[in-house]
Amino acid sequence: MEKLEIKYQKNSFHMRTPYGFTLIEVLIALALLTIIMGAVYTSFFSVNRALDRFDKVSLKYHEARTALDIMKREIEGALVKNPRSEDENKVSAGFVIKDRDILGISASSLELTSYSFRGNSLITVSYFVTMKNGNLSLIKHESPPVFKEKGYSLDFMEDIRGFSVETMFNNTWVKTWDTATTGKLPEIVRLSIEFDDNGKIVTLSEYAKPKVGTKL
Template identity: 30%
Template sequence: MRVSISPRFCFNKPPWGERGFTLIEVLVAVSLLAILLTAVYGIFGGVNSAKLRLDRDSADYHLARVIFDRFGRELHGVYFRSGDQTTMFRGGVNDQDEPFLELTTTAVTLLSDTGSGISEVRYRLAPDQEAEDKSRQVLLRGERSRQSAAAPVDDRMMRLAPNVASLSLRFYTGGRWLEQWDARQSGLPQLVEVSLVVGQEEQQRIPFTTTFEIPDVSGQ
């Protein structure tokens, strides 16, 4: 007697639609997912880094523009009389090897004592005493109304820009550029070149340079 056995009893496999994933299929899927997530993370990381860099550069450009606007306004309003010891125009590097600029100008601000008239303005790039890294520098600015030559000098200066790495000035007259200038000896220069490097981190520093024309005030 022959006994027939149905094929469904010969193989212990579920129908194709009810089968699960094999270990290899799971590993391949996980690997592809990891690759995809890594690529997405890299894209977003790159976009975020570019945004941070753009924001930082924009802030540095804005800072340089503000500094140059202030320099330009005060240089264009320079006031100097060779026989008046209360007027001045000098700059370069001081005895502490710090870049500086000192001048009397009619472009006063609300920080001055009177808010009008003529003020003495001083700039100096000095070590930043408030920073943890003592190699960092800060651009300082002081302003006071013009006083008599015998009046005590107020050395207090405010922090104008803590993100300035270097400042240099050059003065042009008679076809040559000079690193130091004192109007009491040479009169006013024709041009003043101001160079800034903004950004304390060496890899992120941006140089800026501009030149200002000094008005002829000899006839005033």
């Protein structure tokens, strides 16, 4: 009887009691929990970074489309003669496209006088590209056609990869135009803005036709 009792006590030492877990089981549970939490943590931040990139790219598309739409409206209201000018033979408003580049990147400039789409007032508007902190920005300057020095400038769109303004001449797209030479507005204008979409250069374009007048 004594031998059987001793054997039972030895075996019972290795059995799990109904009151808790062994140290090995606790360590295994902690290890599994750590692995699961690490996977959840990594997935959460990966999704968060992806959403952040998506928001930035979506905002860039929205900014480009808005900028092109504003320029299109201004071109549609462009004119080459200021109706408020006393001298009917004097060209007091014009439409000028200049071909420029910055470090080999297209950076056209555009200047025109137009009826503001926000009202009936005349404005002289110019668009040009400049380098800021290593990035290209599209700048807009707006002023009354008589007092250009009283205008203001603003960052129209930041961090672009190119801006081009073209018009059709002899069935060919060209990047220069000056009403002082041509005596008329271009028949059609193509506006293009380039920007980065996660390492891929995207180009959005818009076409505009002046509607107010085409000749001096």
